[in-house]
Amino acid sequence: MSFLHSFRTLVSSLFHRSKVEREMEEELRAHIEDRAADLERTGVSKTEAERRARIEFGGYQRFKEECREVSGTHFLEALLQDLRFGMRMLGKSPGFTAAAIMTLALGIGANTAIFSYVDAWLIKPLPYPQAEKLMVFLAHDRKKGWTNNSVTSTADFLEFQHLNTSFAETAAWAGWNFNLTGDGPPAFVEGGRVSWNYFETLGASPILGRTFTAEEDKPGGDHVAVLGQGLWQSRFAGDPGIVGRTIKIDDETYTVVGVMPGTFQFPLMGIANLWTPMALSDKETADRNSSWFSAFGRLKPGITQRKAAAESEAIFARLEKEYPQTNTNVTSEVRSMIEEIGKNEGTTQVMICFWIVALILLIACANVANLMLVRATRRVKEFAVRRALGATKGRLARQVLCESLLLFFFGGVAGALFGAWGMKWIQSAIPDRVRGYLVNYGEVNLDFTTLGFTLGIALLCGLVFGLAPAFEGSRADLNAPLKESSGQASESGRGARLRRIFVGAEIALAVVVLICTTLLVRSFLISVRSSPGFNPANVMVAQLQLPKTRYRQEETMRNFTEQVLERIRALPQVVSAGAASSVPFGGFGQVALIAAVGKTVPKAEERRAARFTVVSADYFSTMQIGLIRGRGFTSEDAPGSSPSAIINQTLARQLWPNEDPIGQKIQYGEQHNIATIVGIVTDIKMFQLRARPERQMYVSLTQFPSPTLGFVARTADHSTEMATAIRDEIWAVDRDQPVSAVEPLHTLIMVTDAGNLVLTELMVFFGVIATLLGAIGIYGVMAHQVQQRTHEIGIRVALGASPVQIVRMVLGQGMKLAGIGVVVGIAAALGAARSLASLLYSVTPNDPLTFTSVALLFGLVAAAAGYLPARRAMRVDPVVALRHE
């Protein structure tokens, strides 16, 4: 309250300044007039009386100033004066001002950009009411250690839903692709199958119609759909009568019951524009082995995450006892939805960027503080004069502090602009497909929180880093500098030491930043240069899903696949073409439990899974996946003949460590199919460039036609015409078959690796800034030192020092400083880099190559930055230098 009160007084005295001033004037004038009138009464002439009255009064302006000072508004007045003066001083040295503001803009701007993401993704709540109450359920196997973002099994989930008392609602969801036909060209629409209460649990409501009812979430009543606003507008022209209209999904008729607003989002699912009920079948609800969906719940009021987790643990412990066959070691974790989404958004990456930009800001601030210190030394004379004229030490310190604050304020403003640009750049670097998994679709704005943060850190740094120069400036000795005839004011020992400490710290920080960024960049380069196991260059990919309604028979699926392959192969630009049930980086894949036939069958929980792909005969050659042994699929593997399988090296090594797998039999899948191994191929990466090798097995598409298909074509060019041509060939076979975007395989890889690419680009940028600022710091200190020591160097030269000796002396000092900085920096980096471990690939956090090269680089940078001042020192003409005196 008292703060508010004094603030009000301050404001009112500021605004009523003119009134106070007027009244003061009136009062003093009245005094003089009264006095003159009294004197006149004693017989003096009017003019003489007035003159005497004024003389008796004394220094009118001085007393007025004193009145102002004691009446308290003086401080603000002086502050304004200081600010005005500061502006003038900054304007007088545009070079210094520009350099400082640009340095700060880089440092502050980088912080603004990164902070905006920290704020948008880590601080701001999810766009749902009481989002902190939303919890996701993750299946966890205690023994094998894996955690899966789906429920443990359908039956488990339903039982949990029934038994728990912690959650007001629990809802289930699964991402789903739909084929939309009728109303225009067939379209491949991303969406989800959701339990009826999915929208309500999130707290979202439709803009048109309604969401699902419990009745509709049962087989038979489930042919209803909710549209996303985007789809409603693009495909149905925003038809206001859409509710009640029927649409064709996967060739079946669905009735639209509602439209969700464009702002509705569920980052765990990604972009979604169409939802249908899950309508679990009786067979599914009884399934204790597996599930195909994920689930989340909304905590009841007053229930904490910990309480809910404890209850969930108890329920799953009971299930474990009841169903040891399926539930041994299986439990379900209760995790905050916000944190789970944060994982998709790269919380770790964002936080690492945040720390790195904080270090860069420190470097930038140290640089600017150094510039200000140099300026303070250069201004010693000015300060001495002002002290002689009556300025107090405090006033001088305040003045320097004001200049610093002004500088940092402008730096902050420039930084906000630069940061806003940086934000937009980061945003544009995130592919649309990835954005669906980000809160608010990755949209980040320069809002008040971010702006407040920017100006806050700018002013805070201005205050902290302005203190040293302010202190130095206020120590101005009244006499010394004025006595010096040359104007070569000497710096106080402490000022010089402070500057060296600043630069040493700056170099150490720059080393830490550069080592961290280099480690991340190296990881990226290694991962993109490493072979994914296939050759992605010049391969086009088209993905689709055959609807069950029209492709119930294996024969129809086989015919479709073969006809499409034939037509694509016939295209003039196409070198070869193949098909697979799932393609690398297509975002989709299947897994099958496997076992080597003839070996002791492991216990259920020890059965191994492998990535399972059905491929056409030309798939391996088109993708250029290397065949190590045996053969690929051929016409031998025809429908009806005994199934063949091809496995990758990792699977071969793990299942038949000391035997030849060719000719062995492998059991796979729920039907316990058995296939004979005919070949071994190289490992390939399916989802992530940084993935570890996994077991992979392939069977023939001719023997096992697949409803999910990815066509790959090795082509001479990958223009959009090529993409259209491939799509048209598919439509030539089935004109109602929607196809995903036909894209180069390279693009698919880029999309999945976009996060790493953005991080890497940022790291390159941060590394360059840190090095640059470090170099500027060393240069500044050494240039200033040479200038300060011109006289001394002159004497040395006059006494016979050779140019080499002079250079060695000057450079030696800089190198010593750099050396200390590098050593400290490396020690700090050894600790800091450990927190990067999870983001590194094929590089250890204490990678010797990185550490040595950064150390060497900084040696070179220090030498280069010291070279110019050293050369200047070498050229000091003793006659000129001494005459300087």
Place this chain on the structure above:
Amino acid sequence: MDNQAQILPGTLDLLILKAVSLGPLHGYGVLLRIEQISRGALLVEQGALYPALYRLVRQGLLKAKWGVSDNNRRAKFYELTAGGRKRLREEEDGWNRLAAAIGSALKARPEEV
């Protein structure tokens, strides 16, 4: 003018408080009152009166009010606040003690030492 004395540093505030305690005054009035009650013996530097008045207002010892003076002009009148009255008493006591001490010191004779 020889019989006039410069006021001791630090005593201006006391004099102002005393002058104002006898009735609200405007600035020039304070000056006249001091001259009057000191029988013209104390000389106040006129301009210096105002910083002192402003300071006393700021310290809450005086309060200022705009009113009309004898010659029908708008003028700022100062009067004592409760705090001012209290301070005046303290200062008076202090001064009296000091004056008595100095007085007795100056009256000292050699045989008393």
